[in-house]
Amino acid sequence: MSLKFFYLQLAFLFTIINFPLKAYCEKQSIPLKVCTTGGFVPFSSYANGKWIGFDIEMIKEFSKTSHFKYKVYNFNIDDIFQALNDYKCDLIAAGITITDERKKEFLFSLPYYSSGIVYMYKKENLEIDKVEKFEMLNSNKYKVGVKLGTTNDYFAVKYLGNTNITKFTDYSEVINAVIKGSVDYVIVDLSFASFVEKKNPNQLNYKLTPEDHELYGIVSRKNNQELINNFNKFLDKWKSSGKYEKILKKYFN
Structure with missing residues (x-):
């Protein structure tokens, strides 16, 4: 292998890893891989042959406004972060609590739900x-x-x-x-x-319990800052439009 060809390959890999994920998905027609945890109602569950829940509808709206396709993958919560690290998914939408410990290793979006x-x-x-x-x-x-x-x-x-x-x-x-x-x-x-x-x-x-305040966020890898930035922009507009409140009432009223 020539040195020139080696550097070309290296540059290509760097571009894939750091290119904004949304734009890469659009260009390559690659569905965004979304990991979730089925059974965590009302955020994510599988019923009648399809995925439903607050998080699922949120990702659906995100994909519409950002113009990308997505595919949902199911993992147990104890396996889901490793799946993200292993590139089996691009982001996690599963009612994940934002903690300081998790933030050391992963990127979190702005909070989209408060629980306890x-x-x-x-x-x-x-x-x-x-x-x-x-x-x-x-x-x-x-x-x-x-x-x-x-x-x-x-x-x-x-x-x-x-x-x-x-x-x-x-x-x-x-x-x-x-x-x-x-x-x-x-x-x-x-x-x-x-x-x-x-x-x-x-x-x-x-x-x-004494832990009466938790915040949920979307999770991705440290090299997907652009994806998280895009989601945060979407979340702000989604809340301002009134659609967030509509979906919230659908699942929590």
Whole structure:
């Protein structure tokens, strides 16, 4: 291989990696690869042969205004960041909480949703219902359920170390565990708990924990600053247009 040809190849690779992703997708007709976590209602789920949810509609609107195609890929939350690093996706839209630790390795968009962490339990579980302080739940007499790899998982390990923690790989397993009584309560996001409680009004209840404020953002790799910039511009216009509020009411009212 000649030295000239080598430098030409190197320059081409540099262009692909650093070229604004939106423009590259348009030029090459390559769909933007979007990773999500199915089952995290009402943000992302798969039903009747298609993806639905707040995050899904948000990406759909983003693609329309930015003129690119996209394809959705499903990953468990504990695998999704590695998938991003491995270039199996270009961005993550899965109700991902923005944390300082995650920001060290990944790029986050501006927040598009505010939530919190709650504990959810069966209404008939009067012992849990009568707990006056969250700290009282940190006892080895309680069994707690969490979704593996989420901020709820990290929260439980940090604040509920005396309990018996069971980690599930699917959100449906988390809810089934508390409904069937195999755990005393579960740690979940406020947005998720609110949606599930409305679906099970006579069975479940939830209360806030000290972590009552979390912000969700779109995630990408450090070399995709242009993509995140484009999304932030879209988000600002989307909110100003009133369409954001319309979709918000659709999934959270």
